[in-house]
Amino acid sequence: MNHLQLLLPGSLFWQPEFPMCVTREREFFSLAMHVHDFIEINYVAEGKGFHYIGEERLQVQRGDLFIIPIGTAHVYRPVSPHAAHELIVYNCLFSTELLHKLLKAHALPAELEQMLTEGNGEYRYFKDSQHEFRPLMEQLFKEHSLRLSGYEPVLCGLLLQLLIGLYRCEKQVHRPGASFHQLQNVFEYMAKHYAEPISLEHLAGMIPISVSYLQRLFKRTTGQSITEYLQNLRIEKSCELLQRSPLSVRDIASQIGYKDLKFFHALFKKKTGFSPYQYRKKANL
Template sequence: MKISKLYFHIHYCNWKDSHSPGNRLRKVARTLQHHAFLFFDKGKGNFTIGKKRYAIQEGRLFYVAPHVFHSLELDPKTPFCCLTVHFSYASVHFNDLQWEVKQETDILPLPSVQEVKDNYQVGDLFKKLVDSWNAKLPGYEFLAKTLLQQLLIALYQNNKRKDRNDSVALKVEKIIQYMHQNVTRKITLAELSEMTQLSPSYLSRMFKDITGYSVIGFFNKIKMDKAKELMMEGNKKVKEVAQALGFVDEFYFSRLFKRMEGISPSEFYSKNVHGL
C-alpha cells in the first residue's frame, strides 16, 4: 500500500475536552463503517479495540479500523482533551492515460496505539487538521485532506522510529524544555550540542528525525507561538514583543513572523485583538 496512491475523504473532525457541552465522549461504545484516529492530548481511562484493552494517557494516538468494535471510558475526575478525525480512502492509479479507482478494504498498516508524546510533528499536524476543518474557511476540505495525508506519513515514520535510541529522544525532549525556558533569548546549535554532549551534525539530524523540524526552525516556531500569545494579551506593541523574545531587529522579527504565519505581526494584532 503506497500512501501517495491514496485519496482521502474526511467524514468529520472533532475536538472534545473537559469543557465540551455534555462531555459525551466520557463513555462511548460503537462500531464504525470507516477509519478513525483519536489523539489524546491529556486524559486518563481505558480504550478497548476489538479484544485488546489499552490505557488512555497523554500523547497516545489510537487507530480504529472499519467494522471493529471499540469502546472508551474516561476517568471523570481527570481533565481530558481528545482530537479525532473520521475518514475513508480509495486507491487511485493513473496508467496508460486512464484513471483507475479502487475502494480500499484493507486496514492501514499501523498499530492500534502509538506513543507520540515526544513527536511534536504528529500533535501539531493533528491540531492543524482539526482547526482547519472546524474553521470552514474557503478550501478547507482540500487543506484538511492534505494535512491528513501528512499526518499519516508522520505516523508511519513515528512507527518506524519506535526502536530508536531512547537516550537521544530524551536529550531532544530536554532541548525542547530548554527552548521553552529560554524563549526570551537567543540560543545556538553549539550551545545545545555542548549541553547534550552530541556533535552539532548528529544533533541536527536526530532533532529533525524526531520532531520533523530543524533545531533553529523549531525554536523560532516556539518564539512565534509565544509572540502570538503576547499579542493576544493586547498590551504589547510589535516592537515590544520582538524585544521580549530576544530579537534585536524588529524588522527581522516581522519578516520571520510573516514567513511562518502567513501574515505580518501588525496584521495578526489587528485581526485578533481589534477584530479589524
C-alpha cells in the first residue's frame, strides 16, 4: 500500500460562500492515500472493497459509514479493477467553519463537535443497521446535484439530521451496559481463540469500530488493555492446566500461546506470585 499522502483542500470541491459538497464516486486505484482540510462523512452505497485508514485496512460493504476528521489519511479501494467489483461511496464534505455555524445556531452538544473534529488519526465507523442514513445521503446528493432555489438551507437541514443521527449512534455505545454488550463477540472470540495470534484489526472489525476506538472502549469497559486481558486469560488457563493435567510446563506454555518459555515463566510469576512449578506443587498439596 502506497502511504504517500496527498492534501486535498476544500477549495477543490466548493465555492467559498458555501463550503459544502456532496458526491457519489466510483472508487478506483488511481487516487493516492490522502488527507484533507475538511470534515468528510462517507457512506458505502454499493459493492465491497477496502478502506485504508492510517495503518489500518478495513473490509467494507454497503451500509458502512465513516466520519473522517481533518488530517486523517485514508483512501478507498475496490476488490479489483474489474467492473463487476465496483465500489460506490457517497461523500459529504464540509468545512469546520460551516460546522461551527451550525453548532452555534442550533445549540448542538459539544460532544458532537469533538466527534467530528478529533485529530491524531481518529475516525468513527458505524453500520447503517436501521437503514436510516442511506436516504439522507441520497437526498443530500440529490439536493447538491440539482441546486434548485434554496438548496443551501435544505442541505444544512439534511446535514443536521445526519449529524444528530450519528451523534445518537455514538451515544448508544455509552449507555450503561452497552459497552459490555457491544464487546460481547470480542469476549467470546478471545475466550475461544486465546492461544492463537489475535489481530486487533480483526477484533475491531467484529463490531465494527476502529482499532484505536476499540482499545479505548475495551479499557473503559474492563479496566484492562486488550493485551492485559489476553495475558490474564492465558495465565488463568495455564493455572487450570497446571492443576488438572500432567502436561509439562513447556507444553502448557505452548498450548496457551507462548512459545517463549522464559517469557511465560516471568509473566506467570508476575501474575500469580509463584513460578509455574511452585504453583503446581502448591495446588497439589
